[in-house]
Amino acid sequence: MNSRTVTQDHLDETLDEHKNGIPDIVIGRLPVYLRTLKLLAAEGQEVASSQELGERLGISSAQIRKDLSHFGEFGKQGTGYNVAYLCKQLEKILKVDTVWPVVLVGAGYLGHALAAYNGFENRGFRIVGVFDNDPNKIGNKVGDTILIEPLSNIPLTVRRHKVQIAIIAVPAEAAQGVSDVLVEAGIKSILCYAPLTLNLPNHVRVEYIDPVIHFQHMTFYLEKNTSE
Amino acid sequence: MNSRTVTQDHLDETLDEHKNGIPDIVIGRLPVYLRTLKLLAAEGQEVASSQELGERLGISSAQIRKDLSHFGEFGKQGTGYNVAYLCKQLEKILKVDTVWPVVLVGAGYLGHALAAYNGFENRGFRIVGVFDNDPNKIGNKVGDTILIEPLSNIPLTVRRHKVQIAIIAVPAEAAQGVSDVLVEAGIKSILCYAPLTLNLPNHVRVEYIDPVIHFQHMTFYLEKNTSE
Secondary structure (H helix, E strand, O other), rough: OOOOOOOOOHHHHHOOEEEEEEEEEHHHHHHHHHHHHHHHHHHHOEEEHHHHHHHHOOOOHHHHHHHHOOOOEEOOOOOOHHHHHHHHHHHOOOOOOOEEEEEEEEHHHHHHHHHHOOOHHHHHHEEEEEEOOOOOOOOEEEOEEEEEEEEEHHHHHHHHHHHEEEEEOHHHHHHHHHHHHHHOOOOEEEEEOOOOOOOOOOEEEEOOOOOOHHHHHOOOOOOOOOOO | OOOOOOOHHHHHHHOOOOOOOEHHHHHHHHHHHHHOOOHHHHHOOEOOOOOHHHHHOOOOOOHHHHHHHHOOEEOOOOEEEEEEHHHHHHHOOOOOOOOOEEEEEEOHHHHHHHHOOOOOOOOOOEEEEEEEOOOOOOEEOOOOOOEOOOOOHHHHHHOOOOOOOEEEOOOHHHHHHHHHHHHHHHHEEEEEOOOOOOOOOOOEEEEOOOHHHHHHHHHHHOOOOOOO
């Protein structure tokens, strides 16, 4: 097949995708460690043990130590990790010690929510363009500053800002067409909110966010109601 | 610790959470299989091989066969799976052969996007209540039909509809308080869009949706721009 479809985090373990011999599923956990460490730092904590991190995250301390050991020695036996230092190192490993420009396609409610979200910039990302094909939306602003542009402007913005990352926040029926435009413009990573599997060339990485996938995972563990 | 925090799908493999000996990470893949099978069914396809499913999903056919074998025999060697039958069986296993009522807390852009999303009902879920503490929002409608109610109405709605599942779509600083209200009302599963780790009792399952976690996973594989 000519498409590489990294569909769900759930599937990553099976992809045998390694970089420097590090399993992709380990890479996938690093952002979660980073988020927790930043939270600890914000709470004024200077040192954290793998046990403490594990308790916060609901995973074993051994797993955390093993994951981090792929990248070097970050803590001394018995003393725990220096929170600020480990944050810096994880940011460097994940390459978010810089700000990545991102384009967003789809200026509906979800697009507005994403454009208004103030948690991107301090974690390494900035939305530099918002695009929609609805003539009623084009020219309006999302958030305070970003103008909604037609999809035909995508290539220019991608080139100008050297954008590699895009968010697709359009309905499912429009998503494949949008992804084709993005790939053609040079986008290399796509975060897709539309509930489908995109057909993409091998060099483009895609991750999906689909709330129903999470719900259906949860219901397995619930007892059905007898009524409703 | 007194909280069980299933933070990210990435972490699920480490939770050692089993039900009937089936690893949680396997359960987590079933909704993805179901989504793909339903797509195939919608395209008119009656039979699908594990190879074909694997290609669509970017995972190995062996993994798919192994995952499904936890639940019985669904296909004959060499003939592939009956798409409609496997859909039905997966819906039964995941308990989404019914419609689960869901409450949504937060009527901002994200809440509106979720309330307007038409992909819930045919996949097993219906939003039966939307709640917000903003007096300017209470009494307005989201979508065509759902009235925004104050958080104080949550217990009544949860009881009336026997709701077990909630979505948190409020800012991070409000999320813990909202989750306390939900747990108190009897909610057992929470899908949280706020970028934090909730402190919850052991019997409450939580999953998180955080776009930055996906972005930071992607940037590991990208080359940094030299400018911007």
